[in-house]
Amino acid sequence: MPQELSKSYEPQNVEGRIYKAWEQSGVFAPNLNATKSPYSIILPPPNANGSLHMGHALYAIQDLLVRRKRMQGHPTLWLPGTDHAGIETQTEFEKQLKKDGKSRFDLGPDEFYKQTLEFTMKSQGVMLNQLRLLGFSLDWSKEKFTLDPDVISIVHDTFKKLHTQGLIYRANRVVNYSVVQQTSLADIEVKFIEKDGFMYTLNYGTVRIATTRPETIFADAAIAVNPEDERFTELIGKTATIPLVGRQIPIIADNHVDPKLGTGALKVTPAHDFNDYEIGLRHNLPQLSVIDLQGKMINVPEELLGLKPAAAREKTVEMLEAAGFLVEKKPIKHMVGHAERTGEVIEPLLTPQWFLKVKPLSSRAKETIEKGQITILPEHFVKPCLDWFENMYDWCISRQIWWGIRIPVFYRTNDDTSKEEYLISENEEEARAYFGDGNYRSGTDTFDTWFSSSQWPYITLKTNNLFDQFYPTSVMETGYDILYKWVARMIMMGLWQTDKIPFETVYLHGLVNDKTGRKMSKSKGNVVNPVDLISQFGADAVRFSLLYQVTGGQDQRVADDTLKMSRTFMNKIWNASRFVLMKVDDYEAENLEFVAVSDADREMKVKYDEFVIEYNKQLEQYRFGQAAETIYHFFWHQFCDVYVEKTKEQIPFPMPDNFDESMVKQTRDNLLWMLRNLLVLLHPYIPFITEEIYQILPIKNKKQFIMVEDWVE
């Protein structure tokens, strides 16, 4: 027996060495000579600027899938990449700048981009190494970053094609606008939080209206009532008077108005509310802004000029009350939109933006899922996903942040700014050639991060010249929290771009929460770093612990018990292997086969066959927690507690002189065969320890790595 084996398993002496050996030998790359069907997974690209969190560690699910398929002999690709994560990274870097008393405006767009890139690249290396610590068998030679030139070029092409097909338009519309970050946000980036507020009833002369935002009355363009509402029938077509300023506005009829809400009469403020904007379009109302892009009041009475909306509200109420226009003030709870990242209140503001007409794309995505062409697991996510496609609004894809992919457009600056001309192009010459002489400016808007990442399966394979072979990909495995943000959009964009689904199966895993079940967040200070856990328990134990708790998309907790259980299991595997090696002594097996030479052998083989079938079935069904328990139980309580104990009789110590030699030899073969197969079956869960033991198994004609051993069916 190789005497150097320590009494307990010490992962820190093993993991780095083994990962390096794998990486150097090229076994992470797909074996393109294999004849079976190709299998591919694109890694959800982590934020290049971030460090690893527990959610990333759960990508062990992908490693598990990929390692098994590779061992089964499929050409298998797991492709890594990172995301520039526009707003998130820009916010982070701006914080850095602020420490030095600077803002992005001191640097200008180009210099800011350059510095943010440097900042990001520094973190990226650390993060990618953390993925290695987890043992992920990613094909690093294919790695992509969302700001690689060839990636940007495809994103630009996509934009141009969408525009050519009439699916992109530019419009001055009400969007969610962050005055802190100075950019528009997608609907989904706005989180509604319940807040205490007041419902004010105001006297508009002919009617009374109810509002939570009295500071916007100066932007009112009309009063709307429901055409069926008899209380107001006679007033339709007449006017109401805005308090304080005395401006007359028409009273109009619109079906949107719900007679049961408020007073039944709605003040319409097209520039500061999504519904009102729509009503305004239907009735051709003026769009007057009273809040500018810095979040300050404009076009209002002098006392309010320059105030922030919250302060302006109080002041306006005082003024209304003093002038006798305030009829009622009632405390209420209502939902207020906040920016997901900064937590500030989000204002719907009127700004020119680029939009993607989503209806044609989303209805196609919906149909595809309804037809069952993409399997979504767990199943209970199917319906919400369909509803999302059904109700999706046009997607505002432009951002005013500087960190990201620039929208390729040149504007011809005219005297009349309302009639802006533009050409989608990366260079000014093209614009000049198209429009002729004039003043041009390059667009400074960037794409929403999710616009580029929604094309990720297509882009990564295309830029690696692997599209024909590996698209559609096999599985998209990620957290359910980005189902809408990312997965749904990949389906839309993938179908549009390629006429094929981007992946056959979506597997959504749950969140990893802290030990009390609360969501981890920096602000709560309860974030557990997977790298810390790895140094404490070893990568295999961390993986096994996480995968053991993957059950049907349920959230899990970082549980100390489960981590310890896993570490103990690694130790058990280690020691069982030591024992087998001891029993095998200096014997080296050839043509390894299991042949039952005792009742114990026969019983073991029966149990083993049942176990392998059950285990493979559970893996096929994506029941990773169950499969983990199955193999845990079999290895410990069947192989170790029963079989290994029995073999102590079949290879006794000390060995009697007249003992049956053939019995000894076959038992050694049986032990080695069983251990080898169990290691193979365990390998996708716990790659390091299984590789380490495999390397010292006394078997002739082994593969170079267990990683490329034949799977056991």
Add this chain to the structure above:
RNA sequence: GGGCGGUUAGCUCAGUUGGUUAGAGCACCUCGUUUACACCGAGGGGGUCAGAGGUUCGAAUCCUCUACCGCCCACCA
């Protein structure tokens, strides 16, 4: 307002086509210094499966309702 998930041993959780005395890990109790492992072995205690009703020969599992916890979506002025 709509939707989804959860409620199973002291704790954390499994339990997928309804079927023998409901499982695991941890914790607890008893015993064990056997030539792998005390990160061990042998054995044990502990649950009216949130509540009510229903379907069934049979329900933790299916149906209805209720309660509580968590999450998501939503343009109620």
